[in-house]
Amino acid sequence: MENLWRTYLTTGELEQERRQRRLFRMLPGTPRCNNCYAPFQGTGGRIVRLVYGKRPSNLNPQLCNICEEFARQYQGGAEIELSLLFADVRGSTALAEGMSPTEYSQVINRFYEAATHVMIHTNALIDKIIGDQVAGMYVPGFAGTDHARRAIEAAQEIMRVTGHGGPDEPWISLGAGVHTGTAFVGSIRSGEGTADITVLGDAPNTAARLSTSAGRGEILISEAAIVAAGLPIDNLEKQVLELKGKSAPVSVYVLTNYSALASQAA
Structure with missing residues (x-):
């Protein structure tokens, strides 16, 4: 299996x-x-x-x-190398306080639609849509061997379509994280008998932590993802972060110019 x-x-x-x-x-x-x-x-x-x-x-x-x-x-799965993209809303509590529940749900649904549209059209499998966060997994069988590059491109595009990097303020403020690593991907059956494809292990946990650590408009890309994508780092700020739940520091690169890698990633 x-x-x-x-x-x-x-x-x-x-x-x-x-x-x-x-x-x-x-x-x-x-x-x-x-x-x-x-x-x-x-x-x-x-x-x-x-x-x-x-x-x-x-x-x-x-x-x-x-x-x-x-x-x-076919219940089961396998450990593979893949890339993961997490994007979540910044300041969601303040955002919710400033509008009605219906208005807030409309904004969050607009974010869901924008983010998942980008992920789907860059050949990701949508792993999670929870609260104010969306996660996609880029597996080689569907995203190709350049899955790390695709995940980074998708993070840039999500920032662009939500208004980051433009002349005006974004219509919703986001942070994003991209990581490449080995994880278990497979079919997990729930207590109700339904099954779904999901990803488990340190790699998705790291990507999620990067996303929550990213500032407004920031994409935090792990060194592993940068290396896997073969992208230049000359103009990127490097940080070493202590992530919650991680025993060792994680080296990341901060991307805030959403076209900076686009020409290199084409």
């Missing part, structure tokens, strides 16, 4: 779908499943819905429900 999951997470490929993949490539229609290339719309989309029962998954609309259902059919 572990080898099956490792193959799925590092290559994005299910053995039984290889023949289908060749067929789906020939069918018209966009967008498509990033794994098996099944079209979701147009004539091709209608064919795969009727014949194969494929449609966009609820976990990630970039994948079809059948590819995502792998998690429910």
Whole structure:
């Protein structure tokens, strides 16, 4: 089971779908499943819905429900290297105090939509949406071998779409953290019998701590993520942080210019 999951997470490929993949490539229609290339719309989309029962998954609309259902059919997982992006709201208590509960929920929902849109379109699996925080995992099988670079690019884009770095104040204030490391990724079954793909271990904990340690408008990128992405550090501020729950200090780079790495990461 572990080898099956490792193959799925590092290559994005299910053995039984290889023949289908060749067929789906020939069918018209966009967008498509990033794994098996099944079209979701147009004539091709209608064919795969009727014949194969494929449609966009609820976990990630970039994948079809059948590819995502792998998690429910095969309980387990594997330790892999991946990159993680956490983004959360700064000053959420003060923000909530200054508006009605309905207005606050609308702002937070707008943040959810903006952040998850960026993560999905950079091939992340949305791991968590909790309170005022969104987390995405960039696994090699879907985000590619340059998953660290994609996670950093996504963090920059989330800052841009929320108004950071522009002439005006952002419409919501965020901090973000990006980390690359080894973690367990797999299907975890709840007490109610439902299953979902999640990530466990020190790597997601580190990414979450970086996010909560980031100041307003800051992206804290671990040295491990910078090295994995192969990005220049000449113009970045380096800090060594004592993160809650970590026994050793963590070296990070602070990014506040959201186009600083874009040309290098293209």
